Amino acid sequence: MVAPAANKRVKNKRVSRNIIIGSEAWQLPPVGHPDRPKNVPPDHTKRWTVYVRQPEGDPALTTWLNKVQFKIFNTYENPLRTCENPPFEVTETGWGGFSIDIRLHFIPASGEKAQYRQHFLQLEKYGDEAMQAEQERTGCVRSEFLEVVQFNEPTEALFDALTAEDQWNYLMPAGKGGSKKASLGANGRMKRGMPNGERSAQLPEKGAEEVPFSQDQEQALIDLLKSKIEQVDKELEKETKKREETENKLKDLRNELGHEAAQQAAHQASGDRSRRR
Missing domain, CATH: 2.60.40.1970 (YEATS domain)
Structure with a gap:
């Protein structure tokens, strides 16, 4: 052979x-x-x-x-x-x-x-x-x-x-x-x-007391990870909307107050966020 x-x-x-x-x-x-x-x-x-x-x-x-x-x-x-x-x-x-x-x-x-x-x-x-x-x-x-x-x-x-x-x-x-x-x-x-x-x-299909790992447990972990990913995606979407709203407000400020005043307002807002952290 x-x-x-x-x-x-x-x-x-x-x-x-x-x-x-x-x-x-x-x-x-x-x-x-x-x-x-x-x-x-x-x-x-x-x-x-x-x-x-x-x-x-x-x-x-x-x-x-x-x-x-x-x-x-x-x-x-x-x-x-x-x-x-x-x-x-x-x-x-x-x-x-x-x-x-x-x-x-x-x-x-x-x-x-x-x-x-x-x-x-x-x-x-x-x-x-x-x-x-x-x-x-x-x-x-x-x-x-x-x-x-x-x-x-x-x-x-x-x-x-x-x-x-x-x-x-x-x-x-x-x-x-x-x-x-x-x-x-x-x-x-x-x-x-x-x-x-x-x-x-x-892996066996079903878990039991003497079977520490199974396909059911594997699928449950996959489902848990998917749900956590969905939660993170939702939070990212919220933060993206907040950022867009802030950018729109700054844009409106620039139009109303002028570019220099808008920069001062943006700097002040950034300082407020830093202090909150």
């Missing part, structure tokens, strides 16, 4: 993979407490972890992901952290949230350039009352999002890796005697993507 070409592309094919980019944060014991880790600066109040993971039951990340780089705040020692093997995560302590730049590097056979993502490190409780109550109960503030990585017309080598059976092997740990035994979820059911039927890297 001819080996797949490293640079030849599979035409008219697109393969997608889901990843979870997120963070978790926990409260640190106060200074002087016996459970507080040693060598933690006294002003640090949280321990946090930022990560790139695969949804439960999805094909193995390492099929296509070579390494992940996290660019954390520049006050940390070695702010550019590189993870070449799973788990792809960084754990530190701190006191405030910030944006983390994430670079995804693909396996050399992919012929793909690195892709960039960004994640805000959420350290304080957020969301509605129910979400904040759950965060208080568990002691963990979790903020994560589902991202999709798409390979358009992948190389033959990458396409073979993305369609190979061994990308599911991690779901089947060896049982007694070295035999493969399918993993079960906490509810006793097969985990999503297990070989009890068709295996798929696609």
Whole structure:
């Protein structure tokens, strides 16, 4: 059998993979407490972890992901952290949230350039009352999002890796005697993507307690973003009308008072707006 070409592309094919980019944060014991880790600066109040993971039951990340780089705040020692093997995560302590730049590097056979993502490190409780109550109960503030990585017309080598059976092997740990035994979820059911039927890297249509991400949730997020965009468009329209009204008033002033007086009035109006800010 001819080996797949490293640079030849599979035409008219697109393969997608889901990843979870997120963070978790926990409260640190106060200074002087016996459970507080040693060598933690006294002003640090949280321990946090930022990560790139695969949804439960999805094909193995390492099929296509070579390494992940996290660019954390520049006050940390070695702010550019590189993870070449799973788990792809960084754990530190701190006191405030910030944006983390994430670079995804693909396996050399992919012929793909690195892709960039960004994640805000959420350290304080957020969301509605129910979400904040759950965060208080568990002691963990979790903020994560589902991202999709798409390979358009992948190389033959990458396409073979993305369609190979061994990308599911991690779901089947060896049982007694070295035999493969399918993993079960906490509810006793097969985990999503297990070989009890068709295996798929696609999101399930419906969500459930044991299914953290689904097509329904994805559509709900899309609808929410659309509604927010509509709100922003309406506000922009209002501001545009206000600007047009102001310009028309200035035009009328120029006609009534003359150009010099209109300039003085415009300067005074600009000063009033600055003071209000």
